[in-house]
Amino acid sequence: MEQKRILLIIGGGIAAYKSLELIRELGRRGIASRCIVTRxxxxxxxxxxxxxxxxxxxxxxLFDLDEEAEMGHIQLSRSADLVVVCPATADLMAKANAGLANDLASTTLLATDKPVLMVPAMNVRMWQHAATIRNVAQLRADGVTVMEPDEGxxxxGEFGPGRLPDVPVIVAEIEAALSGQASGPLAGVHALITAGPTREPLDPVRYLSNHSSGRQGYAIASALAAAGASVTLVSGPVALAPPRNVNLVQVETARQMLKACEDALPADVFVSVAAVADWRxxxxxxxxxxxxAVDTEAPAMELAENPDILRTLSNKRKHRPRLVVGFAAETxxxxxxxxxxxxxxxxxWIIANDVSGDVMGGADNEVVLITRETSERWPRMGKDEVARRLAGKIAAELGHDGGLKLAAE
Incomplete structure (x- = not known):
């Protein structure tokens, strides 16, 4: 890390005080910091x-006469190996997503050609607000690394996700970004995820499907990637931006999904979240x-059973994943x-959830983690939090749990 430099943008939040510790810890590792401090x-x-x-x-x-005589914001944006926003406030992320440039920090973010790492810190309601969720998803789709905040x-006085991660965790993420290597408790693990619905064509314009939005599967793929796993996401048709650092394979039908999963093996863990059509x-x-004609009886439809992807991968003689996790959507x-x-x-394992309400397509989920020995009920929480908690459980099961912050039990 000798002679590596970051441009650190310090946002306006109480967690800003931790940026001082971050600068000192990076310096001890030979990483220099050049800093922008927002108003x-x-x-x-x-x-x-x-x-x-x-x-x-x-x-x-931004309008510093001495600096801007030489276009200082452009030079700042190009002078570092990595741009780090810490703390990344809801306001800074919203500006970056919208491409605004009305101060030095936002202008520099828009002008940079370097990788960007954002470390969010904000109130739990702000983090879970639909606008912030959209902004984070789009930033990740644009190639920005957005870390998951801690919970506490x-x-x-409130409790929940939104706390700035511990400084050693941030330092590790910065070192990984500067070295170009994956880091985290699941580094070296290949995770295979399915998400979304499948579509089974009746004719060129109609199909059989379901209401799955894919949000829970995409959240799990994102959480596992954030924990350092190499993730293959096999997705049915959804209206979601691809998670960052995930290999996305898009399919339509159940048979296509099974083939894509088998092509992706071997994998260390398989999480079957997709709502696969049982029949076609x-x-x-x-x-x-x-x-x-108006009086004609409805045409008879002959159905064929689709392949059972979860059972197929669970019973593989060769290349069976070490951990196979299914989802059970019940009413x-x-x-x-x-x-x-x-x-x-x-x-x-089976993750069971009641989909009789607003779970399919909604932002929250309430699940039960069922193993052969135990049942563990989790309170209702955002799908991103379900994903983080599941990532922690997977890391612990695979013996890769060092340093992963689990959601509160």
Missing amino acids: GGQEFVTPLSVAALSGDKAYTE AMAC PARAATKKLKIK HDVEAYARAKLERKGCD
């Missing part, structure tokens, strides 16, 4: 303290089916049906 950031740390620790001037103003008590039309029409007797499914499919 909000200056409410919590002073440019003088930042300059003293970094050994460089702290930059604060906050300065405002035995013969799809090559032309649009027409109604011949009643959830735990009983899920445990029966675990036995029938031959998988290791």
Whole structure:
């Protein structure tokens, strides 16, 4: 890491005080910091303290006559190996997503050609707000690395996700970004995930499908990638941006999904989240089916059973993943049906959820983790939090749990 340099943008939040510790820890590892302190950031740390620790001037103003005579914001944006935003406030992420450039920090983010790492810190409601969720998803789709915040008590007195990760965790992420190597408790693990619905064609314009949005599967893929895993996401048709650092394979039908999963093996863990159609039309029409007359009876439809992807991968003789996790979407007797499914499919865990309400397509989920020995009910939480907690459980099961922050039990 000798002679590596980051450009650190310090946002306006109470967690800004930790940026001073971050500068010092990076310096001990030979990583130099050049810093921009936003106007909000200056409410919590002073440019003088930042300059003293970094050994460089702290930059604060876009319209600095001395700096801008030489287009200082452009030089700042190109002078580092990595741009780090810490803390990344909801406001800074919203500006970056929208491409705004009304201060030095946002202008530099828009002008940079370097990788960008954002370390969020904000109130739990702000982190879970639909606007922030959209902004984070789009930033990741644009190639920005957005770390997951920690969960815990906050300065405002509330509890939940939104705390700045511990400084050693941030340092490790920066070192990994600078070295171009994956880091985290699941580094070296290949995770295979399925998500979304499948579509089984009736004719060229109609199909059988379901209401799955794919949000839970995409959240799990993102959480596993954030934990350092190499992730292959096999997805049915959804209206979601691909998670960052994930190999996305898009399919339509159940048979296509099975083939894509088998092609992706070997894998260390398989999480079957997709809502796969159990049946398909035995013969799809090559032309649009027409109604011949008002009094004509509805045409009979012959159905064929689709392949069972979860059972197929659970019972592989060769290349069976070390851990196979299924999902059981039920509307009643959830735990009983899920445990029966675990036995029938031959998988290791089942995540059971009640989809009789707003789970399919919604932002929250309430699940039960069922293993062969135990049942563990989790409270209702955002799908991103379900994903983080599951990533922690997977890391612990595979013996890769060092340093992974689990959601509160």
